[in-house]
Amino acid sequence: MSIKSDLIRFCQSLGRDPLLVQGAGGNVSWKDGEVLWVKASGTWLADAGERDIFVPVDLGALRVSLDAGDFEAIPKAIAGATLRPSIETLLHALMPHQVVVHLHVVDILAWLVRDHSEAPLPSVNGTALVPYRKPGAALAQAVADRLRERPDINCLFLQNHGLVLGGATVADVQQQLREVLLKMRGGVLQHARPKGIAPSVPEVCGHSYVVLDDADIQGLALDDSLYARLSSGWALYPDHVVFLGRKAACYDNMDELVAQARRSQPMPELVFVRGAGVYVMPAFSKAQRAQLRCYYDVLVRVPEGCRIVTLTGLEVDDLLNWDAEKYRIAMKAN
Ligand SMILES: [Zn+2]
Structure with missing residues (x-):
């Protein structure tokens, strides 16, 4: 061989x-x-x-x-x-x-x-x-x-x-x-999972968001401690930022999401609505989905209360304005 x-x-x-x-x-x-x-x-x-x-x-x-x-x-x-x-x-x-x-x-x-x-x-x-x-x-x-x-x-x-x-x-x-x-293999936190079908996003958003069909990942919007990590612990490592952006688009309820859609365009491809679910636009790619799953898998392996260190704003800017990464994203297979 x-x-x-x-x-x-x-x-x-x-x-x-x-x-x-x-x-x-x-x-x-x-x-x-x-x-x-x-x-x-x-x-x-x-x-x-x-x-x-x-x-x-x-x-x-x-x-x-x-x-x-x-x-x-x-x-x-x-x-x-x-x-x-x-x-x-x-x-x-x-x-x-x-x-x-x-x-x-x-x-x-x-x-x-x-x-x-x-x-x-x-x-x-x-x-x-x-x-x-x-x-x-x-x-x-x-x-x-x-x-x-x-x-x-x-x-x-x-x-x-x-x-x-x-x-x-x-x-x-x-x-x-x-x-x-x-x-280094660790335990996985138990967290809230969907009990029924997630509510659909009102048509007024005009972006045909669909529920992301992964019951585990839905926990990011349904579990309070995971949801809190979205704003305080998003930019954890380079691929996550490169494929999913500098910030998580979090909304405390559907009304907030609708209000945002009325105010500004374009809307993010991935949104988290607290207590309702995780939604994506049809353009959300296989590569992005793999990164979101990775993020979920990492978060549920960090014990609750354990402090997370994120990349700084400058470090995030540096990744997002980098031609080498733009090439890699353009290569993303769906
Ligand atoms: Zn690497």
């Missing part, structure tokens, strides 16, 4: 588990001499078996730039490649391991969004925490700093972002993932 075929099977199994991968999130790479094969931006790990999701990048050139401290270096796809390498390619190049996997694992995110002065991370051998930085150059620099201090590590926890694992083989990385999950 080659690394590529092992990795394709691994990507498929990762991509099937929404607690490990959401939509186009997460990326995987392997190194073959001077070539870094990395997932293309906007592609889905789950599709690894059906189409080629990897782009070959000139690793030698990238290492020269990174060694010189140039974290703005643009990874060069090797001639003939039509897809754009992942936004997180530099991170893969920096890790010295042959196989590198970066995931937004729900059980780990539920730790990485907490205030660590109150809720320290469980200790796991060979790991280090990297403070939140915008993916791309800034994150690469923070990872490089960490690797210089701790060249022995094979697992990085990226605050308000996710996990990076490096290993000699795919099996090695799989084993590490199992071990980390064993330590």
